[in-house]
Amino acid sequence: MTSAAAWTTLPLPEGAVEVHLVRRVRKSIGIRIADGRVELIAHPRITQARLREVLLARQDWITRHVLQQREQKQHLDDLTALSYLGRSLSIQLVGGMRRSARLDGEVLQVTGIAPGDTTGLQAVVAGWLKRQAQLLFPLRLAELLPHCPRRPGKLALSSARTRWGSCTAAGDLRLNWRLVQAPLLIIDYVLAHELAHLQHMNHSPAFWAETARLFPDWKNARHWLKQQGSSLFRFG
Numbered sequence: 001m002t003s004a005a006a007w008t009t010l011p012l013p014e015g016a017v018e019v020h021l022v023r024r025v026r027k028s029i030g031i032r033i034a035d036g037r038v039e040l041i042a043h044p045r046i047t048q049a050r051l052r053e054v055l056l057a058r059q060d061w062i063t064r065h066v067l068q069q070r071e072q073k074q075h076l077d078d079l080t081a082l083s084y085l086g087r088s089l090s091i092q093l094v095g096g097m098r099r100s101a102r103l104d105g106e107v108l109q110v111t112g113i114a115p116g117d118t119t120g121l122q123a124v125v126a127g128w129l130k131r132q133a134q135l136l137f138p139l140r141l142a143e144l145l146p147h148c149p150r151r152p153g154k155l156a157l158s159s160a161r162t163r164w165g166s167c168t169a170a171g172d173l174r175l176n177w178r179l180v181q182a183p184l185l186i187i188d189y190v191l192a193h194e195l196a197h198l199q200h201m202n203h204s205p206a207f208w209a210e211t212a213r214l215f216p217d218w219k220n221a222r223h224w225l226k227q228q229g230s231s232l233f234r235f236g
Helices: 048-057 059-077 118-147 177-181 184-196 205-214 218-233
Strands: 008-010 017-023 030-034 037-042 081-084 087-094 100-104 107-111 155-158 165-167 173-176
Touching (some): 008 048, 030 059, 048 059, 107 118, 118 177, 165 184, 173 177
Parallel strands (some): 017 037, 087 107
C-alpha cells in the first residue's frame, strides 16, 4: 500500500513533486504519475538505493509527464472558454433568470448563472454541447453510410468516462458527446472506428483495415485523441 507520507520528493523546474513508494510483488520497477504525484512501484526486496537510482535515471521522463498533467489540470480548471469543433469559444455570463446558452459568433452567452457558480456553469455548457452533438453526429454518420457494407442500428449519445464510442452486436452505436468539442475529423474517425466493428467485433488487422478504408487518416486521429482527449472533460 502507498504510505500516508511521501517517501521522498523530486525537484522539478516548476516545483518539487512528491514520490510515494508502493511495495508490491512484481518483477520490474514501475513508475506511475497521477493526481500531481509520482508513485514508484517495486518489489519489497528492492533496496531504496536502487530505487533512487531508477528515479534519477527517469527524471527527464517524469518531469515531462508531471508538467503535462499540470498543464492539463490548469486547462480543465479554466471555465472562461470552451472548445467546439476544434475552435476556441469564449464564455460570457449575461443577465437573465433562465439557465440557457446561446452561440453568438465566437462567444457562448450563458444566462441564469451567478458569478462563481462553477457547477451551474459546467451543467449549462455541457447541456449545450450535448444538444450540438445530437444535431451533428447523425449528419456525420450519414456521410459515412454510403461506404458501409452493413447499416448500423440506432445512434445514441454516451457519457462514458473511458470510451469514445461503442458498437453492440445488434449494430447500435453510441458516441461520446464530448467529441463535439474536437475537430470534425476526430468525430469522423470515432464513427469510422465503430462502423468497422459492424464487420469485425474485435481489433484484429482486418478491423483496422476496414477502419482505414472508411477513414484513411485514422492513425493521426487516434494519436490526437491519446494526446488531447483529456482536454474534452472540462465540462460534464
